[in-house]
Amino acid sequence: MPTDTSAKISIFKRRESEARSYCRSFDTVFTQAKGSELTDSKGRSYIDFLAGCSSLNYGHNDPDMKAALLDHISADGLAHGLDFHTSAKADFLDAFDQHILRPRNLDHKVMFTGPTGANAVEAALKLARKATGRSNVIAFTNGFHGVTMGALAATGNSYHRGGAGTPLSGVTRVPYDGYFGADTDTASYLETMLSDGSSGVDAPAAILLETVQGEGGLNAASPEWVQRIAALAKAHGALLIIDDIQAGCGRTGGFFSFEEMGITPDIVTLAKSVSGFGLPMALMLARPQHDIFGPAEHNGTFRGNTHAFITASVAIRKFWADAAFQRSVAAKAQLLTSALEEMSGLIPGSKLKGRGMMQGLDVGAGELAASICARAFENGLIIETSGNKDQVVKVLAPLTTPEETFVKGLNTLRSAIRGVTDSSKFAAE
Secondary structure (H helix, E strand, O other): OOOOHHHHHHHHHHHOOOOOOHHHHOOOOEEEEEEOEEEEOOOOEEEEOOHHHHOOOOOEOOHHHHHHHHHHHHOOOOOOOOOOOOHHHHHHHHHHHHHHHHHHOOOOEEEEOOOOHHHHHHHHHHHHHHHHOOOEEEEEOOOOOOOOHHHHHOOOOHHHHHOOOOOOOOEEEEOOOOOOOOOOOHHHHHHHHHHOOOOOOOOEEEEEEOOEEOOOOOEEOOHHHHHHHHHHHHHOOOEEEEEOOOOOOOOOOOOOOOHHHOOOOOEEEEOHHHHOOOOOOOEEEEOHHHOOOOOOOOOOOOOOOHHHHHHHHHHHHHHOOOOHHHHHHHHHHHHHHHHHHHHHOOOOOOEEEEEOOEEEEEOOOHHHHHHHHHHHHHOOEEOEEEOOOOOEEEEOOOOOOOHHHHHHHHHHHHHHHHHHHHOHHHHOO
């Protein structure tokens, strides 16, 4: 086993696929993580503003989740159970029902798909097509839903779509809220297309959207726009699918990103932080009348992660049994907004994007955003970009980040912006 950092990095470059990505931006070897900080093999600590791309909303190694998981393993609890009835799954479903679904008047059935968000999206698209007997799906510009073939067809990013190596079909792309600017009503555009039998748009099985486009650049749809899209789906016999894989689990304030929008989606996809601990787990929630898959008609060997059931049950009861956690997230979101507004003044033409604890700064150019993130990493902050040109510096700090650490991370980001924009290369632009 290699012991020094350079030798460890060498084995990654020599043996790991060229498909590796995040590690190219953070060229060190991480060995430990706690709360909102990671430590590398040299003993250096970094504040985490990436949080496993929103897979670690409750931070690294939450002590209560860790203790429950260790107890389960020590007692020879099941490590794998297909979709058996298990005590761990029953406990999760009870917690999810009591603290998440019923308080929000959601009657959805819970389906355990494969372990990733893309698995949940694939299941949602299949179910919508089976339930309606239609094949077309309406998806939106800059949407990102995964890179397996069905989910990739609904994903807008040309780089990822190019990796398919084959035509991607079954999806009609339409403009997202604000895509053409504030003066163009894209909901009316879609309404016209769906209402015209000669528009060339086939009657859809589903309309699939993110209320905040995580990888697409933190574009946040207005509640009014989402309500109109929901009404269009209902009027035209399509199922409304909300992809809450990145925007859910508290990232935008409520457990679901659509809670304050006055809509009830037919299908919701969840993954990333739903396990609470960073363990692979994905869910598809469907209204009972659409729960029509036959036994194992959509399945997967890992369609129920028993260890994730343990940690998810703790996460739900610890953070969602009352409103305290949600209030703390709202306070941090306000702090984040204020800090980003101040930082935007350092970059002429930049603007805030997103909402809740899913906000960032559109700096206009991918090269500038990448330079800011690289400078931040040099100074002990892990942060990444998003957007159609990777031009958005995206803050995805754990929702549990202590205020002192959060402010320190924001100060590091501010210093990185100043350092990069003061450099001769960018100062002249």
